[in-house]
Amino acid sequence: MSRNNGQVSKDTASASGIVVLANLFAKLIDLVALIVLARLLTPADFGLVAMAMTLVLIVEKIFDVPIGTGIIRAKRASKIICDTAFTLSFLRGALVALLIIILGYPVSAFYGDPRLINLFWVLAFAPAIRGLVSPRSFLFQRRLDYRLSSTGDLIGKLVAFIVGISVAFTTKSYWAIAIMTLFAPIILTSFSYFYAPYKPRLSLKRFDQFSDILGWSTLNQTLSAVNWQVDRLILGGYIPVGTFGKYTMAANLASLPQQILIAPILRPINASFAKLKDKKRLAEAYLKSSQALMLIAMPVLIVTSIYAESIINLLFDKNWSEAIYILRYFSIIALIGLPTHAYAPIAIVMRQLKTVSIASSVELVIRVTILILAIKEYGIYGALTASALAAACRLIIIAILTKKMLAASILTQISIHKRNFINGSLIACVATTMQYFVINDSWLALLLSTAAGVSVSFIVYILTGYLLWCWDKKPAGPEEVIYGLGRFIMLKLFWQKNPEL
Numbered sequence: 001m002s003r004n005n006g007q008v009s010k011d012t013a014s015a016s017g018i019v020v021l022a023n024l025f026a027k028l029i030d031l032v033a034l035i036v037l038a039r040l041l042t043p044a045d046f047g048l049v050a051m052a053m054t055l056v057l058i059v060e061k062i063f064d065v066p067i068g069t070g071i072i073r074a075k076r077a078s079k080i081i082c083d084t085a086f087t088l089s090f091l092r093g094a095l096v097a098l099l100i101i102i103l104g105y106p107v108s109a110f111y112g113d114p115r116l117i118n119l120f121w122v123l124a125f126a127p128a129i130r131g132l133v134s135p136r137s138f139l140f141q142r143r144l145d146y147r148l149s150s151t152g153d154l155i156g157k158l159v160a161f162i163v164g165i166s167v168a169f170t171t172k173s174y175w176a177i178a179i180m181t182l183f184a185p186i187i188l189t190s191f192s193y194f195y196a197p198y199k200p201r202l203s204l205k206r207f208d209q210f211s212d213i214l215g216w217s218t219l220n221q222t223l224s225a226v227n228w229q230v231d232r233l234i235l236g237g238y239i240p241v242g243t244f245g246k247y248t249m250a251a252n253l254a255s256l257p258q259q260i261l262i263a264p265i266l267r268p269i270n271a272s273f274a275k276l277k278d279k280k281r282l283a284e285a286y287l288k289s290s291q292a293l294m295l296i297a298m299p300v301l302i303v304t305s306i307y308a309e310s311i312i313n314l315l316f317d318k319n320w321s322e323a324i325y326i327l328r329y330f331s332i333i334a335l336i337g338l339p340t341h342a343y344a345p346i347a348i349v350m351r352q353l354k355t356v357s358i359a360s361s362v363e364l365v366i367r368v369t370i371l372i373l374a375i376k377e378y379g380i381y382g383a384l385t386a387s388a389l390a391a392a393c394r395l396i397i398i399a400i401l402t403k404k405m406l407a408a409s410i411l412t413q414i415s416i417h418k419r420n421f422i423n424g425s426l427i428a429c430v431a432t433t434m435q436y437f438v439i440n441d442s443w444l445a446l447l448l449s450t451a452a453g454v455s456v457s458f459i460v461y462i463l464t465g466y467l468l469w470c471w472d473k474k475p476a477g478p479e480e481v482i483y484g485l486g487r488f489i490m491l492k493l494f495w496q497k498n499p500e501l
Helices: 003-040 043-062 067-072 079-111 115-123 125-130 137-142 147-171 175-195 211-235 241-275 279-306 308-315 323-336 343-349 353-378 380-406 410-415 418-435 443-471 478-494
Strands: none
Touching: 003 147, 003 175, 003 241, 003 308, 043 079, 043 115, 043 125, 043 175, 043 211, 043 241, 067 079, 067 137, 079 115, 079 125, 115 125, 115 175, 125 175, 147 175, 211 241, 211 353, 211 380, 241 279, 241 323, 241 343, 241 380, 279 308, 279 323, 279 343, 279 380, 279 410, 279 418, 279 443, 279 478, 308 323, 308 443, 323 380, 343 353, 343 380, 353 380, 380 410, 418 443, 443 478
């Protein structure tokens, strides 16, 4: 690894650590809110809002164009470029809100529930508000500085939590979930102008800086959005609203590792890719990023799948027991797709977004075909089967496309994860064994025994990972950064007390 490439890796790792830590606290707030709301509301309340959110998420995802990338990769982020970014973001938010309201009427008719119409009107404001964020906030991302944006996210989550729980306590209504969804972007957008002051001005003079992103990105986002939510979109019309609420709850829990660990890491990874111009260095950075994502998120998903019953019983009451098996399968499906998450950022940098469209198109065809054949007959489990097969096909396709784009052979892409595969198999065995010692006599006994089993599993994973890395002669990669950071922390904690160490 070259010196410059090494510095980029260290900067990326540092930025990733900040974002992951802040996002962890934000998601903990979300999780606590979810647990409290699940105690105050019913699965049917969650199912109703989930039906509305399915359309909102699809439409918003379709137009979730990475406008910030245009600012990050610009040689000089001038005022006119920021104005163009703001204009595109504003137009996007307004269009998303309008489409949600218009499409809300036929969707509510499909589900046969007129209450959805009012939900669509309120929820449509969230993407519109997000479209007003200060474009100068992306200048901090360009410097791999995520401290202020992460702080804004935390404040937004906390305010939304207080307001939403207050509404739930006083009304016992599903509107508490909708209000929480609305308040977070209001606070985050307002805070962006505090740390990145900007005077809004509409202009499209530097549209050329964003045109290539908007072209293939819109198609990619459309395919990604439908892939992401098509099971919910169809499933909601075939199962009771309460069962649908359990399905979406399990899906949300299974997605937490991705939201807490993967999504925040991808932000600085995307920025670091933009700094590398040489194809060989990009290939090296991509493979190490993929390896890092597996190293960090894989054990969490494995343990979540094995301890699904304990997790659901600890967090919710007996009304949610059906979510246990759904959570278990969703965690496995998320595990299949882990190595593919770094592909879209590298494709954007190399201006190969059309390859992402190819992978998403094939995945969508497979998913929809199986859904149509299986969902009416097998319901939830037909939807889970479709998701698993589609994720496996996407994994294979992206491996092939990576070989072509980065000249990284399939064998190289597999071998980069050899230590992850060994360690992942071991933590699965340890967690499965420890799961038999879970005590379910009381909530406290369940909590303590589950915590003990999970702790032992992760301790074994960390120690075995270190030994495997040493056995492989400590190659440069994510372990070097992670274990180096751990050693630094230990020295800080114990060196002053024990200088002889």
